[in-house]
Amino acid sequence: MQRILVTGGCGFIGSEFIRRQLATYDDVTIVNLDALTYAGNVENLAEIERHARYEFHKGDIADRDLVMRLLAGNPFDAVVNFAAESHVDRSLLDSGPFVRTNVVGTQVLLDACREAKVPRYVQVSTDEVYGSLGPTGLFTEETPLAPNSPYSASKAAADMLVHAYHHSFHFPAIITRCSNNYGPYQFPEKLLPLFITNLLANEQVPVYGSGQNVRDWIHVSDHCRGIDAALRRGKVGEVYNFGGRCEKTNLEITHLLLELLEKPKTLIRYVADRPGHDLRYAIDCSKAERELGWNPEVTFSEGLRSTIDWYRANSGWVSRVKSGEYRRYYTEQYGARLT
Numbered sequence: 001m002q003r004i005l006v007t008g009g010c011g012f013i014g015s016e017f018i019r020r021q022l023a024t025y026d027d028v029t030i031v032n033l034d035a036l037t038y039a040g041n042v043e044n045l046a047e048i049e050r051h052a053r054y055e056f057h058k059g060d061i062a063d064r065d066l067v068m069r070l071l072a073g074n075p076f077d078a079v080v081n082f083a084a085e086s087h088v089d090r091s092l093l094d095s096g097p098f099v100r101t102n103v104v105g106t107q108v109l110l111d112a113c114r115e116a117k118v119p120r121y122v123q124v125s126t127d128e129v130y131g132s133l134g135p136t137g138l139f140t141e142e143t144p145l146a147p148n149s150p151y152s153a154s155k156a157a158a159d160m161l162v163h164a165y166h167h168s169f170h171f172p173a174i175i176t177r178c179s180n181n182y183g184p185y186q187f188p189e190k191l192l193p194l195f196i197t198n199l200l201a202n203e204q205v206p207v208y209g210s211g212q213n214v215r216d217w218i219h220v221s222d223h224c225r226g227i228d229a230a231l232r233r234g235k236v237g238e239v240y241n242f243g244g245r246c247e248k249t250n251l252e253i254t255h256l257l258l259e260l261l262e263k264p265k266t267l268i269r270y271v272a273d274r275p276g277h278d279l280r281y282a283i284d285c286s287k288a289e290r291e292l293g294w295n296p297e298v299t300f301s302e303g304l305r306s307t308i309d310w311y312r313a314n315s316g317w318v319s320r321v322k323s324g325e326y327r328r329y330y331t332e333q334y335g336a337r338l339t
Helices: 012-024 042-048 066-071 087-091 096-116 150-169 190-200 220-233 250-261 286-292 298-314 315-321 325-336
Strands: 004-005 027-035 053-057 078-079 123-127 173-178 181-183 205-208 214-219 239-242 247-249 269-272
Touching: 004 012, 012 027, 012 042, 012 181, 012 220, 027 066, 042 053, 066 239, 078 096, 078 220, 087 096, 087 150, 096 123, 096 150, 123 150, 123 220, 150 173, 173 220, 181 190, 181 220, 190 205, 190 250, 190 298, 205 250, 214 220, 214 298, 220 239, 220 286, 239 286, 247 250, 250 298, 298 315
Parallel strands: 004 027, 004 078, 027 053, 078 123, 123 173, 173 239, 181 214, 205 269
Antiparallel strands: 214 247
16 A cells, blocks of 8 residues: 545644554555645644655545546545544534535545545544434444434435445445544644643633533544554445543543643533533444454543643644634634633
8 A cells, every 4th residue: 555645634633644654654655635624734744744755735625626636647545534524513503514525525535536446445434423322332333323413414424425335336435433532733622622722721611511421532543543454454345433442521521631730620611512412422442453453552541641741832833723713713602702
């Protein structure tokens, strides 16, 4: 496997995947196609932007002409699709961009890959397509899709398109689904980077409802090792779940961050719960462990401390990201201004 097209490679997870591929494999060239919307940041890949085996192309996966030209003119051994609008809260404000990128963009990419006869395709998805769990049970690859937000509905639609292309055309696709990621370079609208950066600035953190919603947490490096394993060893037509086996309520996370950062509980601000907020996600990743030889390696304690250290050491990155449009969004979503 020598040439890989990565879409959405300037985002949080995509950029980790690219850095890891170039560091791990001497024979891999990465071509990164990213539209550089608000969460796509070329600064995330500053350390490898001049790498001899890395190319960047600015573009939208929903732009059919552009995608067709790129794939027709460059033979690829694989395509890994990270490109997506990915935040539930934003999808509740406006679902249009989610349908365009996550559904139409995926369809355009699938058509272009078929025409170019790309031999391997990985669709990077989310556990949110499964809906919500009660207090017990785990999502498996056989769990029916039951998305509850515009974001998760758009990702489920994309997954179903990928499945349909495999079934109808024998398209060589694999789907991966993962629980909540955390780690360096994550855009600070998601819970952990939002709370870490707010607390470092002595600002309040907005906890939805009572804070009892449960998520399974996985370090981004473990997730990207899983995607790599699926790409190289996964069976075409299969779905692989990746999780951290680490369930925490949002309030548990909040109190842990307050403790680690030595901040007072007065910085907690409870806000109205978001519409249709799923109660609990939890992943059964035994299939990936069994068939791909993968398992999560970063403990939550280790990963959280290193993530805090990264945001503390990269205050310049944070300040550049938390500006302009982000401040407008924050005010609209949480009813409060950043200082």
